[in-house]
Amino acid sequence: MNIRTLIHFLKWLVPALALLYLPLAYLLFFQNIRDLDDIKIQGRARIILSYDPINYLIYRGTPMGFSYEAAEHFCRYLGVDMDVVLAEDINQQLPALKYGKGDIVAHNLTITPQRTAIVSFSSPLDYTEQVLIQRKPRPAAKGERAPRLLLSAEELEGKTVSVRRGSAYYSQLLKLKNNQAIALSIETVPGVTSTSQLIRDVATGAIDYTVADRDIAEAHRTLYPNLDFTTTISPRQPLAWAVGKRSPQLESELNKWLSRADTKLHLRILHAKYYDRQYTFRRRTLRAFHSEKAGMISVYDNLIRSYAAKIGWDWRMLASLMYEESQFDANAVSWAGATGLMQLMPATAGMFKITNLFDPESNIRAGTRYLKMLHKEWKDIPDPETRLKFILASYNVGPGHVRDAQALAVKFKKDPHLWEDNVEHYLRLKSKSKYYRDKVTRYGYCNGIMPVEYTKNILARYNLYQQAIPL
Template identity: 45%
Template structure:
């Protein structure tokens, strides 16, 4: 994690301050979004001037120099979302693997509007678009696509007839559209800027008649259109078959059996002047598709109907509400004791126990905040498995650590020291600070300074140095601990309101 985190972390001690992140998306499967009705009218949305050529000269070398891959993906029930406190998604998990393969950190940018994703790419706001994008000739005029990773067909999504459970399949087929020709004169809603619109235009020529194509605004998701079909608010939409199939798990009253296209390729996009990045992604794609990982992830997000149904029905699914865990109210209350953003404290609780009050480590740490018995006694926790007691005790200990590091002048750096101390104890950090000072590094800075020497405390040369008082430390654990909490906190900021 580099210095680019600093601008985000300045907002951590925000008691009473305004939210600095962009407004989180609100589309939620199963919600009655009457306020969004008008957004189906694409004419009400801003018109984006198309940028068809790269405005920046950034390829793999520049990205590696920067140290992080900036990827744009969608906020939906398959690509990127939050579930029970954990960031998940098909594209999200693949992007993490890609960034790891390239030796880079990963920064996620959420696509708010399909109309502007290629503009954002060509403007240099991201390096790669990892989205459920069909490769088309028109799109290839704007961007360069990677090799395809999935083949899909477009299908018609329509509502099944009343009492469909009492009917046989051949009876149902007489009451719904099974032949694309029958779409002549019918009103079909598709997302503006999508390949579905282009397909319907071509279909009109192929069947020799006009389909009434209604463009929904670019910020209306395909999942939202499927939901509206299921609720009878619109009659028809179009979706890729993998997306349609997984949505049947939640909306059992829709039919997706009428194909509207031949197989089409799904790929990721980079700028046309980023050939080295494209080559690197293609090499990685070729490798990962020979391993079980890709198929496991595809199964998880597109074929596992039970998992899909569980998450979209859960109150801890970010698209369905503003909850991270069952203990949010306790966490919010305790975060005020620290003057912390409650989402930061929630990220630490997830790191410690994944919100399991019965969690117990091999070393004997217990409860939501994984308090060791000695620490629990010190902060007055009698029952470590009681969520409120454990959380209050953990926050008391954090407050002590915050005070312990009061000499660190920068509050952002002080936060990192407090978190690392919670994991490894302040003694090992003091050793790392002394080593940093001895080797002409800054003892008050975490990244590439104190964290570097905390990692080196696993090396005999350093843990036996004369300035070291607390001996060996497996420094990788506290360094990763801090990085993962802050990275998850960034995800929480995207999805969860303050």
């Protein structure tokens, strides 16, 4: 075959192959793109979410988060069930939507030209502005020049700011570099790194600066009092959910739902719960004991003694757990909806057919039954004192996260049946994306420092109770 014949053959072959394979490619990549009618016929909406401590997390075995609960509300409005499609890397959310892996990205995204080129956006759920996250200056030593806060974007000249590539924060920093000629350096981190993790990294000194939406930053204020969030680096920007460009009916229905008065009220309640209350909910103090009469810990001592005996606990240990949970406030309700003396989630109480969690005896009965269940869960831990630490941590965040920490301990050649420096260490690390997204884990993000400190607090207080309160 001569060259001329070969060229002629290829000119015929390439279009023929295109005609053959383009429909196949369409079916492969776009067959699952759906609009509202398809969703209602199938009875399920696929909601794309990523684990983070505000939008989607599993707490005490219960899925929750601002985006998760808002999407649940929308699915109830549609009259369909909700399937969560997990995008492990936040940068995978929009490509997953574009190629039909889900129907909606239920994440408050900044609307940018780059994003609107590939997806459509709902009406805004909220508005925000981007702020610089920086450490507050420490007092200067004698003879040192006093450090100061950066008060404007222009003062980022020569500084390095760490953000996710592809994020709206990255786009804004590029604008500052290119449009305002500010010679700053942008350090990019993997898409699996959450904004909360970057904020923590600034607090601990691992990095110097990052950027966050103001409401996300303010949600971390009480958690990291050494940080400053006052310097604004962007104009006010709308935040919205994303839908596919080939789903106009779904976009229209989503906007109708957002315009409803009950939706606006529900979103305000969720915003208060996850942005305003999650990290500012009343802190528990390590007080030795609450006593109006000598030998007493609380007005519920008799109930505590009775129910502690049913599970073979020292009643003072149960009292210490109860103080850590509610400070003996029978009407306490946490940011997550945990209720009463032992701060039980309604779903947990429902397992024991207990409905009135504000009744002290009912609450303690449900709480001790749950503790008995956790004893069975951790029967594989041979040492009783060690087993107690697994039980306490599980009571705080649910056994799933502690099992994840065990799996990480095994992976990294540690002992899954020991607490200190083993499972405890990896539970702490479950707030880092490298660990909560590891293939051996199942339950996603966990602010692991909290159950670790929770367990230490209860044991330390119990030690004080032992010294001060008769058995």
